[in-house]
Amino acid sequence: QKEVEQNSGPLSVPEGAIASLNCTYSDRGSQSFFWYRQYSGKSPELIMSIYSNGDKEDGRFTAQLNKASQYVSLLIRDSQPSDSATYLCAVGGGHAGNNRKLIWGLGTSLAVNP
Amino acid sequence: DVKVTQSSRYLVKRTGEKVFLECVQDMDHENMFWYRQDPGLGLRLIYFSYDVKMKEKGDIPEGYSVSREKKERFSLILESASTNQTSMYLCASRTERESADTQYFGPGTRLTVL
Numbered sequence: 458q459k460e461v462e463q464n465s466g467p468l469s470v471p472e473g474a475i476a477s478l479n480c481t482y483s484d485r486g487s488q489s490f491f492w493y494r495q496y497s498g499k500s501p502e503l504i505m506s507i508y509s510n511g512d513k514e515d516g517r518f519t520a521q522l523n524k525a526s527q528y529v530s531l532l533i534r535d536s537q538p539s540d541s542a543t544y545l546c547a548v549g550g551g552h553a554g555n556n557r558k559l560i561w562g563l564g565t566s567l568a569v570n571p
Numbered sequence: 572d573v574k575v576t577q578s579s580r581y582l583v584k585r586t587g588e589k590v591f592l593e594c595v596q597d598m599d600h601e602n603m604f605w606y607r608q609d610p611g612l613g614l615r616l617i618y619f620s621y622d623v624k625m626k627e628k629g630d631i632p633e634g635y636s637v638s639r640e641k642k643e644r645f646s647l648i649l650e651s652a653s654t655n656q657t658s659m660y661l662c663a664s665r666t667e668r669e670s671a672d673t674q675y676f677g678p679g680t681r682l683t684v685l
Contacts (some may be wrong), residue, residue, distance in 0.1 A: 503675070507603070557602055557667075558619065561614040
């Protein structure tokens, strides 16, 4: 059973702090990793994708991938109240290179307090 | 920008009714997906289509069917709606022209079955 696990939270951080969200996955052959943000009542929107080990930065967001340890994380610097949402981790490309389907975590709820 | 639209944001149906949910994407994507999302259960794949007239069952296909007669349109059908199908339904699409697995979501349909 391929799995993606996230701490459900809620993760509460003060405005301006760094929020750190973590995700582990079970399929060692996974090749692609995504972070989606989902506001309450809305659909998920892609904020970061990462495919190789290391860090990838985009504005206030940094995704970190460690394939040996099978985890991927998302750092949000200078957190803002507008970052309050559920963050979904999704993993793809594992098992015989099936790139079509993603395996989804249940999401981590983030609350940024003014 | 990728645009995925869904026929309704909110829908209320009665038990036993036949329900059609439609999804349209304007980016010539080959793959389209139907998910349902429930609190505590995350995103669960119902069906996906990798090309016109092609479909594959996801994790929870029971009680649902799909139709993809044109590349841009993917329909989800509830043959006889039941109260346990009350949920948020999300459509997504993805291209096979790139190696990335990124899925782009529509706004979702909140279905209530009474």
